[in-house]
Amino acid sequence: MSRIWIINQYASIPKTGVGGRHRHLARELTGLGHEVTVIAASWTHLHPAELDPKTLPFSEQFEGFTFVHLPVPPYAHAHDKKRVLNWLRFSAALPGLPKRLNAKPDIVLVSSPSPFAYLGAERLARRVGAKLVFEVRDIWPLSLVQIGNYSPRHPMIRLMQWIEDRAYRNSDAVISNLPGAVEHMIERGMDPGKFAWIPNGFSKRDVEDPEPVDGEIEAMLPADKFIVGYAGTVGVANALDTLVDAATLMRDQPDILFAIIGEGREKPKLQGLVKDRGLSNVTFVPRVPKRQIATVLQRLAVCYFSLLPDEVFKFGIASNKFFDYLVAAKPILYAVDSGVYRPVDDFDCGITVPPVSPEAVVHAILELKNSSKTRLQDMGANGRAAAYNHHEYSQIARKLDATLSNL
Numbered sequence: 001m002s003r004i005w006i007i008n009q010y011a012s013i014p015k016t017g018v019g020g021r022h023r024h025l026a027r028e029l030t031g032l033g034h035e036v037t038v039i040a041a042s043w044t045h046l047h048p049a050e051l052d053p054k055t056l057p058f059s060e061q062f063e064g065f066t067f068v069h070l071p072v073p074p075y076a077h078a079h080d081k082k083r084v085l086n087w088l089r090f091s092a093a094l095p096g097l098p099k100r101l102n103a104k105p106d107i108v109l110v111s112s113p114s115p116f117a118y119l120g121a122e123r124l125a126r127r128v129g130a131k132l133v134f135e136v137r138d139i140w141p142l143s144l145v146q147i148g149n150y151s152p153r154h155p156m157i158r159l160m161q162w163i164e165d166r167a168y169r170n171s172d173a174v175i176s177n178l179p180g181a182v183e184h185m186i187e188r189g190m191d192p193g194k195f196a197w198i199p200n201g202f203s204k205r206d207v208e209d210p211e212p213v214d215g216e217i218e219a220m221l222p223a224d225k226f227i228v229g230y231a232g233t234v235g236v237a238n239a240l241d242t243l244v245d246a247a248t249l250m251r252d253q254p255d256i257l258f259a260i261i262g263e264g265r266e267k268p269k270l271q272g273l274v275k276d277r278g279l280s281n282v283t284f285v286p287r288v289p290k291r292q293i294a295t296v297l298q299r300l301a302v303c304y305f306s307l308l309p310d311e312v313f314k315f316g317i318a319s320n321k322f323f324d325y326l327v328a329a330k331p332i333l334y335a336v337d338s339g340v341y342r343p344v345d346d347f348d349c350g351i352t353v354p355p356v357s358p359e360a361v362v363h364a365i366l367e368l369k370n371s372s373k374t375r376l377q378d379m380g381a382n383g384r385a386a387a388y389n390h391h392e393y394s395q396i397a398r399k400l401d402a403t404l405s406n407l
Helices: 021-031 083-101 116-128 142-146 155-170 181-187 215-220 241-249 267-277 290-297 311-315 320-328 343-347 358-369 373-390 393-405
Strands: 003-007 035-041 059-062 065-070 107-111 131-136 173-176 195-197 226-231 256-261 282-285 302-306 332-335 350-352
Touching: 003 021, 003 116, 021 035, 021 065, 021 393, 035 083, 065 083, 083 116, 107 116, 116 131, 116 155, 131 155, 131 393, 142 155, 142 311, 173 181, 173 393, 181 195, 181 311, 215 282, 226 290, 241 256, 241 267, 241 302, 241 358, 267 282, 290 320, 302 320, 302 358, 320 332, 320 373, 332 343, 332 358, 343 350, 343 373, 350 358
Parallel strands: 003 035, 003 107, 035 065, 107 131, 131 173, 173 195, 226 256, 226 302, 256 282, 302 332, 332 350
Antiparallel strands: 059 065
């Protein structure tokens, strides 16, 4: 048994967010006999708007593990410059946690995307003699340069790059949910023997007893339509203008409906495109709670997944929505170049097309629509089997446990 501290500034439990990767891993590692503490910030831009961080306890017990809400200053939104202060305060508080919690970890696992927490975690681990594991879920600063258009010479980017390189050199192990990330890490100076792929996945608890959606949502997803739907964050990287372009090319096929389910900064822009083009075959559905996602996905004929053709995505993808799609047992239209990681082809659960190609999307939709019902069901079943065989969090936790045991 080990005492494991998982540090992720954006980790959450249901009352502070959707509850994700580290909530599930902590629960499963606890079930394997470890004593687990998850350390998160008391406030981030991902928290529910109605949540008052002052009402949160410093620590609480949840599903058998300890969850810490580390006090940090708030900021207005994801792109607020004051977010940097939030990062720095979080990192600076980490070395003092053994005294506040009256405990010392055997293993410190610190997770990206923000690299600043690594500095505090490294100091914490060295102070108490713990093993240090660096987890990369989003490759910063590379993602900020390629997707955010920041200059590699920007002082903040250069600082982040120094931290990332330091983490690869000094950590006892490096893990990632991106299978191809090891190539980038080796180029930045990591010993390849440190690396382990610990994929993302899903929890059976979230999908085996889904909640119904209200009638208004159901009405937006009519049963008599062949619905091609996307469910998730509506952001720049998701390249959903391609889906709207495909809808434009298929505007003369009234039995096909395109659905964009969720919220994000790009949603008003996409709604403007639909309005300007006079499209009646695109519907925008509000974000639904996590426990209702499985119900909503059952209304779709095809689940759509897309990303921009940026180099960073060639390291692989680990989006939670992709695993929701697999579990939903629906064919997946995968408009992503994820390098050698080609899950839809490998699992035979849909069709892969080049990114940002509306014509390719249209061709794939027609191919799926004209496929037999049996073929579509087989694709869906293949995806669901792959999810349960490889990506359920109890299995992922055992893989992580084996990696930590090797330390």
